[in-house]
Amino acid sequence: MKNLSTLINELNTKFWTRVNDSVSLPLESLCCFRIILGFYLLLIQLKTYSWIRYIPDLLYSPPKMSIARFFHSFPDYWLFLAIDMGILIAVLCIIFGIKARLASLLFGVLNIVGCSFNYSFGKIDHDILLYVLLICMSLSNWGTLLAFYPDKKLKGADRSLLLLSVLICFGMFTAGLPKARTWINLDMSSSGFLSWYFRGLSESGRSDLLMPYVLDFPPLLIKSFDFIAVLFELSAFFMLMAGRKFWKLWLLGVVTFHLLNCLLLNIPFVVNFLVYLAFIDFSGLYQRINNYIRQPYVKIILSSVVFLLVLIRLFFILTGNKNNNLLIDTEWDLNFAVLLWVVSIILFIKNIFQNPLSRMETTHTVNATSGRG
Amino acid sequence: MFSVRFTICLLIALLFPFVLKVFKHVEIYPSLILPAGQNTLSISKKQMSYQYKQIYVTDIHNRRIKINHADFFAPIPIQFSSFILKRNFGLKFTKSSSPVDEAKKTELKHWIDKRIIAQSGPYKELFIVTLKNTISSVDGKLMESKIINEEPIYLN
Known part of the structure; x- marks a missing residue:
C-alpha cells in the first residue's frame, strides 16, 4: 500500500x-502580459451583460x-449592471496592478455568472478558456511588479501557468475525442469539415475570405482536414509532456489552426x-515598460487613454450596447481576426527561437524595489 | 508542485462534466468543454444538403417577406437564433411545462413587432419555415431550396 502511495506521489511529481x-x-x-491583457480586454474584448435584461x-x-x-x-437589470461595473473595475485594477490577483478572480467569476445568463437562449458558447486564464492568474504573482498597489508575493505562484496549460490541453481533448469517433475514417463520402462549413453558411449566411473557394478544393484535401483537426486537438497533452520546444510548436500550430478556421470557415474565435x-x-x-511608466508624461497619456476608454465602456453598459470591440465595426471582425492570428503566428515563431533561461537570468537581476510603477 | 490530492480532484472536476456531456448529452455551465461539432456531412452524391430555419412574415398586401436574422435578433448573438427558433420563441412547450404566461407572451409580441416593423413594416402573419437547401458538391451552387415545414406563430 505504501509502495502504491509512493508510486502515485512520484508519478504526480x-x-x-x-x-x-x-x-x-x-x-x-507575466507582469508585462497582465498589462497587455488588461488593455486588450478594455479595448477589444470586454463582454457586457446589461442588454440581456431587455x-x-x-x-x-x-x-x-x-x-x-x-x-x-432573466434576473433584474441591477444584477447585470453590477456584473458589468464589477468587470470594468476588475479590468482597471488588472491594468494598473491594484490587487491584480483579486481583480483577476473577480473578472473570471463575474463573467462566468454573466455568461450563465448569456447562454440561456438554448446554446452554450465555448469561450470559457478566457475566464479560466484569469482565474489561473489569480493564483499567480502577476500583480507583484509594474503595479500601483502590488500583491504580496505568494510561494508556489508559478504553478498558475502549469494549471492553465493542463486545462488548455484538457479543453482540446474534449473537442478532439468526440470528433475522433466520427471523423477518423477512410470514408470519402463523409466530411466533418464540410459539416462545419455548411452550418456556418446556413446560420450566419457568411461566405467571406477563402470560404467561397473551399468547394473547389480536391476531396482528398477536404478529407485530410478531418484528420488534421483531430490529430492536432488530441496531441496537445503529448506536446506538453514532450518538452518546451514541442509545446511552443503546438502553440504555433494552434494559432495557425485558428487562422485557417478563420479563412476557410469564417470562424474568428479570437x-x-x-x-x-x-x-x-x-x-x-x-x-522598457518599467522605465516608461516612471515618466510623468507617459503616466498622463496612459491615464487619459484609459479614462476615455472607460467612459466609452460606461456609455455602452448604460445604453445596453453589447459591442465588445472598440477598435472596429462588427462587419470587419473577420479581417481583424485574421490580422490578430497572423500577429500571433509571428510572435510564436519568434518565441520558438527565444532562450527563456538567459532572459530569466537577466530579468531576475532587476532591482526588487522597482516593482512600484 | 501540486499535491496528489489536488491532481485527483482536478481530474474528477474536469472529467465529470465531460462524461456527462458525452454519455447523457447534458452540458454543465461552467465546465471546461470546447466545441466538438462531431457531425459529418454526407457527400456521397454529387450534391449536399442542409436544413435551417428562417423567419418569414406576410405583409398587409399578402406578400411573403424574408426577415434578416442578424438585424432581427440583435443584440442576441446570431449563433443563438436557430436555437430560439427551434423552440418557437419559447412558445413550444411540452406536457410537463406550465402553460405560457400571458404577460410574458405580450412582452414577446411587443419585442417581435418592434423588430419586424423596423425591417418590413406592418405584418399580418409570422412563420418559422424549415428549409432544405441542396448544393452541388462540384461547384457549390444552390441547386434546390425546398420548404420542409412551415409553422405559424400566434402571439395574440
Whole structure:
C-alpha cells in the first residue's frame, strides 16, 4: 500500500515537473502580459451583460445544470449592471496592478455568472478558456511588479501557468475525442469539415475570405482536414509532456489552426487569443515598460487613454450596447481576426527561437524595489 | 508542485462534466468543454444538403417577406437564433411545462413587432419555415431550396 502511495506521489511529481519544464516563464513576463491583457480586454474584448435584461422572458431557456437554473426568468437589470461595473473595475485594477490577483478572480467569476445568463437562449458558447486564464492568474504573482498597489508575493505562484496549460490541453481533448469517433475514417463520402462549413453558411449566411473557394478544393484535401483537426486537438497533452520546444510548436500550430478556421470557415474565435499569448515570454519588455511608466508624461497619456476608454465602456453598459470591440465595426471582425492570428503566428515563431533561461537570468537581476510603477 | 490530492480532484472536476456531456448529452455551465461539432456531412452524391430555419412574415398586401436574422435578433448573438427558433420563441412547450404566461407572451409580441416593423413594416402573419437547401458538391451552387415545414406563430 505504501509502495502504491509512493508510486502515485512520484508519478504526480514527475507529471507536474514535466509540465513546469515546458511552460515556466519569468515572473516579469507575466507582469508585462497582465498589462497587455488588461488593455486588450478594455479595448477589444470586454463582454457586457446589461442588454440581456431587455430580452423577453419567454426566450429564457437556461442549461439544465447552470447557475441560471436558480432563476425562473432573466434576473433584474441591477444584477447585470453590477456584473458589468464589477468587470470594468476588475479590468482597471488588472491594468494598473491594484490587487491584480483579486481583480483577476473577480473578472473570471463575474463573467462566468454573466455568461450563465448569456447562454440561456438554448446554446452554450465555448469561450470559457478566457475566464479560466484569469482565474489561473489569480493564483499567480502577476500583480507583484509594474503595479500601483502590488500583491504580496505568494510561494508556489508559478504553478498558475502549469494549471492553465493542463486545462488548455484538457479543453482540446474534449473537442478532439468526440470528433475522433466520427471523423477518423477512410470514408470519402463523409466530411466533418464540410459539416462545419455548411452550418456556418446556413446560420450566419457568411461566405467571406477563402470560404467561397473551399468547394473547389480536391476531396482528398477536404478529407485530410478531418484528420488534421483531430490529430492536432488530441496531441496537445503529448506536446506538453514532450518538452518546451514541442509545446511552443503546438502553440504555433494552434494559432495557425485558428487562422485557417478563420479563412476557410469564417470562424474568428479570437476569444482564445489571450489564452495562448500567456505562454509568450514578454520579459524582454519588462525593463522598457518599467522605465516608461516612471515618466510623468507617459503616466498622463496612459491615464487619459484609459479614462476615455472607460467612459466609452460606461456609455455602452448604460445604453445596453453589447459591442465588445472598440477598435472596429462588427462587419470587419473577420479581417481583424485574421490580422490578430497572423500577429500571433509571428510572435510564436519568434518565441520558438527565444532562450527563456538567459532572459530569466537577466530579468531576475532587476532591482526588487522597482516593482512600484 | 501540486499535491496528489489536488491532481485527483482536478481530474474528477474536469472529467465529470465531460462524461456527462458525452454519455447523457447534458452540458454543465461552467465546465471546461470546447466545441466538438462531431457531425459529418454526407457527400456521397454529387450534391449536399442542409436544413435551417428562417423567419418569414406576410405583409398587409399578402406578400411573403424574408426577415434578416442578424438585424432581427440583435443584440442576441446570431449563433443563438436557430436555437430560439427551434423552440418557437419559447412558445413550444411540452406536457410537463406550465402553460405560457400571458404577460410574458405580450412582452414577446411587443419585442417581435418592434423588430419586424423596423425591417418590413406592418405584418399580418409570422412563420418559422424549415428549409432544405441542396448544393452541388462540384461547384457549390444552390441547386434546390425546398420548404420542409412551415409553422405559424400566434402571439395574440
